Amino acid sequence: MNLKYRKTIIAGNWKMNKTLTETKAYAEAIKPMLGKHKWCEVVLCVPSVNIPGAVRLFRDTRVAIGGETCHYEASGAYTGEVTVEMLKDVGAKYVIIGHSERRQYYNETDFTVNKKVRAALDAGLRPILCVGESLEQRELGVTEELITYQVKVALAGLTESQVRRVVIAYEPIWAIGTGKTATAEQAGAVCSHIRAIIRKGYGARVARAVTIQYGGSMNAKNAAELLSQPDIDGGLIGGASLKPEDFLAIINAANQQG
Numbered sequence: 728m729n730l731k732y733r734k735t736i737i738a739g740n741w742k743m744n745k746t747l748t749e750t751k752a753y754a755e756a757i758k759p760m761l762g763k764h765k766w767c768e769v770v771l772c773v774p775s776v777n778i779p780g781a782v783r784l785f786r787d788t789r790v791a792i793g794g795e796t797c798h799y800e801a802s803g804a805y806t807g808e809v810t811v812e813m814l815k816d817v818g819a820k821y822v823i824i825g826h827s828e829r830r831q832y833y834n835e836t837d838f839t840v841n842k843k844v845r846a847a848l849d850a851g852l853r854p855i856l857c858v859g860e861s862l863e864q865r866e867l868g869v870t871e872e873l874i875t876y877q878v879k880v881a882l883a884g885l886t887e888s889q890v891r892r893v894v895i896a897y898e899p900i901w902a903i904g905t906g907k908t909a910t911a912e913q914a915g916a917v918c919s920h921i922r923a924i925i926r927k928g929y930g931a932r933v934a935r936a937v938t939i940q941y942g943g944s945m946n947a948k949n950a951a952e953l954l955s956q957p958d959i960d961g962g963l964i965g966g967a968s969l970k971p972e973d974f975l976a977i978i979n980a981a982n983q984q985g
Contacts, residue, residue: 728960728981730766732935735954735981736894736961738770738855739968740795740823740942745773747780754784757971761788767961767981770821771968772855775809782818793821793855796829799842811850822847823963825857825881827900837880844881848889855894855963856881857942858921862901871920878924887933894938895921896963902943903965911949914941915956922958947976954981 728735745753750773761769772793773781781792798808814822824847825840840856847854858877860870874897882890897917902908909917918939926934941953942963953959961981967973 728954729935729957733938733960735767736770736938736940737767737964737974737978737981738772738793738821738823738894738896738940738961739964739974740826741771741773741777741969742795742828742965743774744969745777747777750777750781751784753969753971754781757975758785758788760971760975761790761978767978769978770855772821772823775814778814778819779817791820792818793823793852794819795823796826797822797824797843797847797852799839799846801846811846811852815850815852819852821853821855821894823855823857823896825877827857827859827898827903837877840877840881841883844893845884848885848892853892853894855896855940857896857898857963859898859900859903859943865899865901870917874917874920875924878921879928882925882928887929890925890929890933891936894940896940896942897921898942898963908944908946908949908953909941911952911956911959914943914953915959918956918958945977947973947980950977950980951983 770791770793772795775794794814797811798805824843829835844854858874860873864873899909921939922934925937938960940961940963941959945962945964946967
């Protein structure tokens, strides 16, 4: 982390978990333990039906609420989808875009990801842009080439000021939900590569300002080591974010690093 230039962001991705009743119980459990989390920003990205309730439940804290996906169109015949304006209207501040599960199960491409990033920024939301390689791609030695392509396409057409607002989450697909985790050095190397891509395209000042998270099975035990890497500025947390104690431990690790 580098608090001199950018904010550390710990974001939870609940995926398809928790009812509104369970969200209320979660809020009641974690809120007394949160404190002021001075150094890091805390985000919970929850199922869209829970967003209005989560906004209400966390309104007296500094926890921001986000969506887990969005559509790039402003309206239309897209049954089941939500627009960025819908998310904004119910109080969301962030939205996850391009998660590997959306790419795998719902055929999202780098080009639709770009459209979604632009739509989110236009609406005033902060996109959490996910990039990452499969185990096969890593073993073939094409991680850097793949990440370069994903980042360049996702950010295509954005201004420097817009790029500053994008949070990039490096999520090696082989480490999501598998219990496997990239070593701190492996994760740090890819996050450094992502910052180098931004530096080359948008300049050093923009690159220094962009928050880059690690998202491959970060948990209470490995968070401090991962966050000690200079180019890892937080985490996009899956399973560990569903348990208040585990999520709080990661938040505390970020604050201790600060």
